[in-house]
Amino acid sequence: MTDLHAMRHTAAHVLATAVERLYPGAKFGVGPVVENGFYYDILFPEPISDEALSVIEKEMKKIISEKHEMVREEISLDSAVEFFKNRGQDFKVELLKDLKEKGTTKIQTDEAQDIDADRPDIAILYHTGTFTDLCRGPHIENVKDVGAFKLWKIAGAYWRGNEKNPQMQRVYGLAFETQKELDEYLNMLEEAKKRDHRKLGTELELFTIIDEVGPGLPLFYPKGAILRRLVENFIIEQQEKRGYVPIWIPHITKGRLYEISGHLQKYDAMYPPMDLPDEAQYYLKPMNCPHFMMLYKSTTHSYRDMPLRWTCTTTNYRYEKSGELTGLTRVRSLTQDDCHVFARPDQIEQEINLMLDMVDETYRAFGFKDFWVRVSTSDPNNREKYIGDPKIWEESEAALSRLVEGRGWKKEIGVGEAAFYGPKLDFMVKDVIGRPWQLSTIQLDMNLPERFELEYADSDGKVKRPVVIHRAILGSTERFLGILIEHYGGAFPMWLAPVQIRLATVSEDFVSFAQKLKDELTDAGLRVELDSSDLKVGKKIRNSAMMKIPWTIVIGEKETQAEPFVVNVFGQEENLTIDQAKLIQAAQDLSK
């Protein structure tokens, strides 16, 4: 790992060296190692475009052939500042000032150079030929040992990840020990693209996004809508057996509601209000919490009724910035399997555990094994940032961590990543090109009960404030489906396949028989299609396979003769020959 890491890190310096030669005046930000390669953030005198990559690549190869040593140098902070100032490297100067004042250059996930406690005045530099960088290393000794690399894309990136800072250009490079590994990686990316849910969405007739309807507003074809319903029904079943009860809320609402909740002032993805003759301004709801709160508040509650487990699967509308939309994973109309539990503080752990059961059972059912849980906690050094009883915070954070550990799931702690109103658990899954997405979320809320002045009568006769736990298992149905499509590469297991069985007739003579069989299978609760066109059987099977339909059954002379008739199921690992009753039974078993 260290060697590969050092090699990639050195490749980033070679990139910078090439850029310095080709674009005098370029200012350098940071150039860390990332998964599969490296990048360097650079402010070019003029923004470069893709064609520049091959030119830079050529220069990099030249630099590598020049066999420069990577020379390490330690100098005083002040002379380092002086050095970079003279070269017009403002970003490096800023990093050095941070190093001096804060003891680290780290902001967000940038690679950091930290002050060495024993030698607080030292900055570490690396020289590559005429190029010098502020960098703690490690590097390989000589640039000649940089392996196979490829510059592959340019992206915008704000200096130090802050929108208000100037935007630099991030040049991404892939780097591996050998050309073979690089080729394999590129090949893998090509393969991954075939599983992309946006591609499969069109190919398998699941969903589409139409310009005239609007960006981020997907429409679902029948097959996609069935898939949606299967997934949502699964969740509904899971909820029912755990005592969650449905409620229902409207999709538009007076702005007053969001004044109370505080969203109007704080939430920036709200669609503008509708222009109505009414005095009140009406908004599309971007979230459901306030409605749940209002419904709770509209009647009185006793400690005996707690917890209340209320759910509603409903669509929210969020005006996400245009550049942030992608397929189904980031949309403007998102359906949440939303649930709010109103609980006494002593019930928090039990309720969260119940939710974790549900996450567990759901992820197993859909075959998600490769996920991790982010425990977002408060920052103990910044207590005043958070509202609510510190004791409840402490207890619930401990409970969240403990409960996740008990499950044996991969866990990451996000210190200071809690919302101001409570700690949370986020369940993360990667898409087919490796981007992480949040699906399930479990959040404690100590804010909204306060703002809406929610109450219940406790056993001691006193009026108390309940705790609210938000929870969504799918997160958003759309995003979940996007991930699910990629997870299975569109080849869904029997129980999720929009079409489970396609009947393919050999010729016209068998259509009426096939129609009868189709009706029987449909009556048995299976999702069946009949291909009675005059295409050849081979073509019908091919078409069925392309649509990734689990079972294809050819209906011809043989099938109509046998008693009970025997069919051959194409699409199994080994084709399956079974009679009618067993066929129905087998299909039903697989559908569970």
Added chain:
RNA sequence: GCCGAUGUAGCUCAGCUGGCAGAGCAACGCUUUCGUAAAGCGUGGGUCAUCGGUUCGAAUCCGAUCAUCGGCUCCA
């Protein structure tokens, strides 16, 4: 919203330095009625994303807008 790229038929894509808009698949019609991953022939289908400009002439060059893709920021 920001940086870069892209936008040609339902889908996948050709179309060179400006000179009559193309292919495969799909659709439709005819022939064929056929046994396990593509039968044959034919027909229709496009304001070349939109709007504007340059030009005798624009899919092609320029500008703006919209959308998509990869990132950044933000987020379920």
